[in-house]
Amino acid sequence: QAGGATQHSFPSAAATMQFMLLFSRQAKLRLQKWYVPLSDKEKKKTTRELAQTVLARKPKMCSFLEWRDLKIVYKRYASLYFCCAIEDQDNELITLEIIHRYVELLDKYFGSVCELDIFNLEKFLLAREVQETCKKNVLKAMEQADLLQEKTENVYHSKSFTGCKKAY
Numbered sequence: 001q002a003g004g005a006t007q008h009s010f011p012s013a014a015a016t017m018q019f020m021l022l023f024s025r026q027a028k029l030r031l032q033k034w035y036v037p038l039s040d041k042e043k044k045k046t047t048r049e050l051a052q053t054v055l056a057r058k059p060k061m062c063s064f065l066e067w068r069d070l071k072i073v074y075k076r077y078a079s080l081y082f083c084c085a086i087e088d089q090d091n092e093l094i095t096l097e098i099i100h101r102y103v104e105l106l107d108k109y110f111g112s113v114c115e116l117d118i119f120n121l122e123k124f125l126l127a128r129e130v131q132e133t134c135k136k137n138v139l140k141a142m143e144q145a146d147l148l149q150e151k152t153e154n155v156y157h158s159k160s161f162t163g164c165k166k167a168y
Contacts, residue, residue: 019032019084019085020084023081024081053067067085070085070088077103082102
């Protein structure tokens with residue numbers, strides 16, 4: 001473990017995550033990640049129904065609920081609801097920990113998270129599985145991706161590149 005960072009291991013409960021939705025208190029969808037194939041119509045219907053169901057719940061109610069043939073695990077942070085659908089046999093507490101870790105990563109990366117700061121989940125979740133549990137490593141990968149993007153943009157916008165003419 002480099003740098004004394006503690007690495008946590010998440011069991012395979014995340015491997016059966018069906019989807020993750022982030023929506024506001026006004027039920028506006030801010031991010032969606034689907035791990036199962038659904039039509040756009042079904043995704044919209046699912047998102048609408050689930051947002052209405054979660055938003056109708058009282059703040060002191062449990063963050064787990066049975067919905068259709070899935071378990072829904074959600075957590076509100078500020079004005080955003082982070083909502084995951086998992087299979088019936090999966091562990092709700094592990095899923096809640098994954099949501100919490102994701103929010104911690106957002107906080108570390110952006111300083112103070114607002115609705116506009118939502119980023120791509122692939123640094124943390126890929127193919128339904130947690131890719132890296134060490135926040136330090138995820139943040140390092142995100143910083144490296146940012147640097148690569150900046151270099152690519154600089155090359156694209158450099159005088160030598162923009163001055164090129166088509167050869168035909």
